[in-house]
Amino acid sequence: MLALALPGFVHAGQVAQAASPDGRIVVQLELDGEGRLAYRVLRDGKPVVGDSRLGFIFRNGRQLLRGLQLENQATRRADETWEQPWGERRFVRDHHNELRASFVEKDHDRRRFDMVFRVFDDGVGFRYDVPAQPKLAEAQIVQELTEFAIARPATAWWIPAFEWNREEYLYHRTPLAEIGVAQTPITLRTDDGLHVSIHEAALVDYAGMNLMRGDSGALRAILTPGSGVAPVVRKTPFATPWRTIAISDRAGGLVESNLILNLNEPNKFGEVSWFKPHKYVGVWWSLHLGKQSWATGPTHGATTANTRRYIDFAAANGFRGVLVEGWNVGWDGDWFANGWDFDFRRPTADYDLQGLAKYAASKGVHLIGHHETGCAVSHYERQMDEAFALFVTLGIDAVKTGYVCDAGQIERQDLANGPVLREWHEGQWMSNHHLRVVQDAAKHRVAINAHEPIKDTGLRRTYPNWISREGARGQEFNAWGEPPNPPEHEVTLVYTRLLAGPMDYTPGVVSLTGKNGLEIQSTLARQLALYVALYSPIQMAADLPEHYEARPEAFQFIKDVAVDWDESRVLAGEVGEFVAIARKQRGGGEWFIGAINDRNARDLKLALDFLEAGKRYRAEVYRDGEGAGWKGESRFRFVRETREVTRADAMQLWLAGGGGAAVRLVPIGR
Numbered sequence: 001m002l003a004l005a006l007p008g009f010v011h012a013g014q015v016a017q018a019a020s021p022d023g024r025i026v027v028q029l030e031l032d033g034e035g036r037l038a039y040r041v042l043r044d045g046k047p048v049v050g051d052s053r054l055g056f057i058f059r060n061g062r063q064l065l066r067g068l069q070l071e072n073q074a075t076r077r078a079d080e081t082w083e084q085p086w087g088e089r090r091f092v093r094d095h096h097n098e099l100r101a102s103f104v105e106k107d108h109d110r111r112r113f114d115m116v117f118r119v120f121d122d123g124v125g126f127r128y129d130v131p132a133q134p135k136l137a138e139a140q141i142v143q144e145l146t147e148f149a150i151a152r153p154a155t156a157w158w159i160p161a162f163e164w165n166r167e168e169y170l171y172h173r174t175p176l177a178e179i180g181v182a183q184t185p186i187t188l189r190t191d192d193g194l195h196v197s198i199h200e201a202a203l204v205d206y207a208g209m210n211l212m213r214g215d216s217g218a219l220r221a222i223l224t225p226g227s228g229v230a231p232v233v234r235k236t237p238f239a240t241p242w243r244t245i246a247i248s249d250r251a252g253g254l255v256e257s258n259l260i261l262n263l264n265e266p267n268k269f270g271e272v273s274w275f276k277p278h279k280y281v282g283v284w285w286s287l288h289l290g291k292q293s294w295a296t297g298p299t300h301g302a303t304t305a306n307t308r309r310y311i312d313f314a315a316a317n318g319f320r321g322v323l324v325e326g327w328n329v330g331w332d333g334d335w336f337a338n339g340w341d342f343d344f345r346r347p348t349a350d351y352d353l354q355g356l357a358k359y360a361a362s363k364g365v366h367l368i369g370h371h372e373t374g375c376a377v378s379h380y381e382r383q384m385d386e387a388f389a390l391f392v393t394l395g396i397d398a399v400k401t402g403y404v405c406d407a408g409q410i411e412r413q414d415l416a417n418g419p420v421l422r423e424w425h426e427g428q429w430m431s432n433h434h435l436r437v438v439q440d441a442a443k444h445r446v447a448i449n450a451h452e453p454i455k456d457t458g459l460r461r462t463y464p465n466w467i468s469r470e471g472a473r474g475q476e477f478n479a480w481g482e483p484p485n486p487p488e489h490e491v492t493l494v495y496t497r498l499l500a501g502p503m504d505y506t507p508g509v510v511s512l513t514g515k516n517g518l519e520i521q522s523t524l525a526r527q528l529a530l531y532v533a534l535y536s537p538i539q540m541a542a543d544l545p546e547h548y549e550a551r552p553e554a555f556q557f558i559k560d561v562a563v564d565w566d567e568s569r570v571l572a573g574e575v576g577e578f579v580a581i582a583r584k585q586r587g588g589g590e591w592f593i594g595a596i597n598d599r600n601a602r603d604l605k606l607a608l609d610f611l612e613a614g615k616r617y618r619a620e621v622y623r624d625g626e627g628a629g630w631k632g633e634s635r636f637r638f639v640r641e642t643r644e645v646t647r648a649d650a651m652q653l654w655l656a657g658g659g660g661a662a663v664r665l666v667p668i669g670r
């Protein structure tokens, strides 16, 4: 029996099928002569993902792979629109067709599972849904046999998995056939121009999925290990995270896709208006420059006097937040190695926690808390509830967490004095840890921004206090990186890492200079454009106050730019080359455009047809000046100019190599 059968697509062995609402994407399930299950994905009748295996290898039982038969299938249509409390757009349409196909082993243990596919106009999500059953009461999953057999030659943008620096790598751009072991999201462009992103949604109580190229050329899931008997141990019933395949003709279509959010559960916290998207400054860049230190002593950054200076600066310039790192006990000595020394309740002697909170409040500023765990994660969990409770008394309602250690070196200790086990940042235990943190923080009305995090899989929909995270090579590499981020990096991030969700990249280093005079490979205008190009509901103005004071013209954009949006659109772009994004300020009529570029100068012509009809706008344009480029003094060539435009206009912008443009569009006479 075929569901939503389309003539002409039926293969021998095909047992089930579903199509997207617009009919262009079709998923087919097939059983071969040995009862092995595969799926494939077609678009406009041609395979994008060819026959790809599904199944599991267990530690506590035979593999679940052969001898399967279809027992049942059902389809369901969904079309609903939901609202994001904050985000890159306010309303999200979830329009898909779902196929649930139930499989059972013909003999042996008659173990069973459902495959659930949701087919959207812009891609596919699928998961295994394993019911409770006597012969599979607990699944010790050694590997998930899920494959993605990309059916066309393609170029891939990817970062390696299982390397020591976690997610903080420059992206490789290689032929599909040269992918090694990659993390997701991974982005592909087929030679015939289709854009594909493979990732996952709703990574809950499960290990993160990586991809390894198998002998057949197909990409195969490889689960992040853990300290237990298998990467994933689950009692039935359970469902795996969704495996996602976003598909678009345009590179920007991947960025605009809501597939991952739609596959997550709705908001579990209800009202979260206590979280206010905001911009922040902080004692941070000076630490990475080595001008100040996390450790106490003569160069300690988190002193009362220095923090007051940042509070004053924030208040004077309209920033809500001031991040202070190094405020608590535990940073002295080799903090990388001594996470167990951190105390998240005790400030250093030279940091007047209570007094500073009062001072900040008197100026309408909120301190942002910092919890660097140094990967002593159980140690942190024992303190976090008290630590959040303390912060709340101080008006601190956002906390940056951190998990600095090499991959696989997270320290877990279930019982005080018990053995210390090693976990991976993206393993099952950490997927649960992060949810323990966001759930506990939510009780206290605290929002979380995790660095060295687990990958983003859209859980901000379910837990909307999980506001941002790092999880890629951020601006910090421009302070001390070897090398610093090249011009291609951020134009790749938009189409790779950022497809997973918001990133705390910490833009806005207008001095364009790292440690020891290191040249940041960016023009000045590009630093401004990053606020629009790289979405996050919190955005840092990362540079030192004195550097902003020296460049008031550029700083004006950082002060003006919005952080919460009604709508976001990609106006133009290609993976790893350039992007121009327009976003409409939430609760206001202004639009902002951010365009960033690789190392090759280019001209853009952007239609402004997204502007409201009948309105005139003042366009405040911050762009690369003549002769600007990503090296030397040319990086500072910069022009700020004003034009008047309507939706009938197109905006011509020249982007320097390593350059960018930032535009604020203000309705006139509103």
Ligand code: NOJ
Binding pocket: 284, 325, 372, 402, 404, 451, 452, 470, 476
């Ligand atoms: C790494 C984070 O990415 C960075 O932002 C932070 O300053 C340090 N860890 C210290 O926690």
Ligand code: CA
Binding pocket: 168, 451, 452, 470, 474, 476
């Ligand atoms: Ca980091």
